[in-house]
Amino acid sequence: MNRTLKSYKIINDPVYGFINIPSELIFAVIDHPYFQRLRRIKQLGLTDMVYPGALHTRFHHAIGAMHLMSITLDQLRNKGIEISDIEYEAALLAILLHDIGHGPFSHALESILLKGQHHETLSLLFFDELNKQFHGQLSLARKIFVGSYERKFFHQLVSSQLDIDRLDYLQRDCFFTGVSEGTIGADRIIKMMTIINDEVVIEEKGIYSIENFLNARRLMYWQVYLHKTTVCAEKMLINLILRAKHLGSSGFQLPGSIEFLGFLTKNLTKDTSTGTPAWLDDFAQLDDLDVWGAIKLWKDIDDLVLSQISKMFLTRNLFKIHLSNQPLDVKETTTLKLKVQKKLMVSDENLSYFFSEGEISNYGYLTENKILILTKKGEVLDVASAADLPNIKAMSKIVKKYYACHAKNLTLR
Numbered sequence: 001m002n003r004t005l006k007s008y009k010i011i012n013d014p015v016y017g018f019i020n021i022p023s024e025l026i027f028a029v030i031d032h033p034y035f036q037r038l039r040r041i042k043q044l045g046l047t048d049m050v051y052p053g054a055l056h057t058r059f060h061h062a063i064g065a066m067h068l069m070s071i072t073l074d075q076l077r078n079k080g081i082e083i084s085d086i087e088y089e090a091a092l093l094a095i096l097l098h099d100i101g102h103g104p105f106s107h108a109l110e111s112i113l114l115k116g117q118h119h120e121t122l123s124l125l126f127f128d129e130l131n132k133q134f135h136g137q138l139s140l141a142r143k144i145f146v147g148s149y150e151r152k153f154f155h156q157l158v159s160s161q162l163d164i165d166r167l168d169y170l171q172r173d174c175f176f177t178g179v180s181e182g183t184i185g186a187d188r189i190i191k192m193m194t195i196i197n198d199e200v201v202i203e204e205k206g207i208y209s210i211e212n213f214l215n216a217r218r219l220m221y222w223q224v225y226l227h228k229t230t231v232c233a234e235k236m237l238i239n240l241i242l243r244a245k246h247l248g249s250s251g252f253q254l255p256g257s258i259e260f261l262g263f264l265t266k267n268l269t270k271d272t273s274t275g276t277p278a279w280l281d282d283f284a285q286l287d288d289l290d291v292w293g294a295i296k297l298w299k300d301i302d303d304l305v306l307s308q309i310s311k312m313f314l315t316r317n318l319f320k321i322h323l324s325n326q327p328l329d330v331k332e333t334t335t336l337k338l339k340v341q342k343k344l345m346v347s348d349e350n351l352s353y354f355f356s357e358g359e360i361s362n363y364g365y366l367t368e369n370k371i372l373i374l375t376k377k378g379e380v381l382d383v384a385s386a387a388d389l390p391n392i393k394a395m396s397k398i399v400k401k402y403y404a405c406h407a408k409n410l411t412l413r
């Protein structure tokens with residue numbers, strides 16, 4: 001990129017070393033309070049309750065992904081793919097902002113604070129608001145983000161089954177958790193990338209790196225992201241927030257930051273036809289600290305359910321979880337529920353805060369949205385057909401696990 005910076009900016013990243021901030025506009029976006037807030041949102045929510053090193057943030061990930069995007073675009077340019085400086089900068093901005101809509105604890109509280117709202121929908125709202133504030137300079141980045149730019153491969157680099165997002169988060173999550181099963185050869189994958197008919201394809205030599213990447217991601221989901229203790233901690237946090245919402249909407253005076261209380265007491269929703277919702281700026285004030293701060297206050301509150309779960313959460317006295325590969329037997333679950341209710345002495349009305357059941361699922365590869373391999377003969381094939389082992393096809397099966405979790409000991413009437 002030829003756009004020069006008035007002063008040269010670099011960030012020292014623990015995974016890649018020094019990362020350049022390649023333009024004034026990118027630097028201004030990183031400096032914006034919306035983006036700076038990502039410093040206070042942990043990438044893996046409550047995973048540090050299991051892997052204590054997992055304290056990295058959405059800020060780390062966004063900067064890392066921007067860096068990988070720049071390496072990828074340089075590599076593609078070296079292979080003769082024309083990419084203008086404007087496109088280059090827009091692609092970096094698109095990946096930099098892809099997760100800007102994440103709220104406190106990332107996935108753990110997604111759709112809970114703002115009912116039914118996925119972070120990608122919120123990222124788009126932030127994109128639009130930032131684009132206004134930056135006088136339209138993010139318009140091309142927005143097109144790449146939503147997939148409406150005519151050169152489709154830019155969007156595939158931001159969001160697909162083999163995107164820069166995944167290449168960064170797998171390396172970063174491995175590094176910070178210390179879980180080596182998620183190790184991938186991102187450098188090699190990037191080196192093997194090229195563009196055919198406007199689509200990202202991987203040269204055949206890179207096929208084993210792709211097999212390893214798909215398997216590594218699958219393992220990271222089961223071993224880290226959907227670890228049963230993390231699922232349980234996330235469920236406790238959700239129950240805490242649901243109780244706080246119940247109290248807040250019935251007029252109970254809860255302590256907490258003004259913005260956080262706003263999301264607990266008002267039933268905020270988003271009407272897509274009305275442009276920027278009035279609450280967006282309040283949402284932009286929220287981060288993990290609002291939630292932790294409130295929980296520290298709630299442990300002493302005059303509501304036994306909220307105070308008990310807050311205390312348990314703060315001391316990592318987590319629910320006990322039963323996980324099964326088969327759907328849970330309704331009779332057995334009902335018996336367990338009754339046993340728990342009797343042991344904990346919880347009313348029927350409050351049992352749902354101390355007993356939860358649900359399912360978790362994961363897939364390795366979706367055949368509808370293919371990763372393409374460029375064979376030595378010049379054919380472009382789905383990786384599932386190009387690989388000499390049937391394991392990629394097998395990975396397209398969605399695997400589900402079922403759980404019930406409950407508090408271990410307390411006395412509540």
Ligand SMILES: Nc1nc2c(ncn2[C@H]2C[C@H](O)[C@@H](COP(=O)(O)OP(=O)(O)OP(=O)(O)O)O2)c(=O)[nH]1
Nearest residue numbers: 043044045046047099107108166169173225226230
């Ligand atoms: N603790 C925890 N972390 C999760 C969970 N789901 C995803 N993650 C983490 C793993 C990665 O660092 C990151 C991946 O999610 P993102 O929001 O960054 O991207 P997206 O949902 O598009 O991921 P995908 O493209 O489906 O792999 O979030 C979860 O249920 N619990």
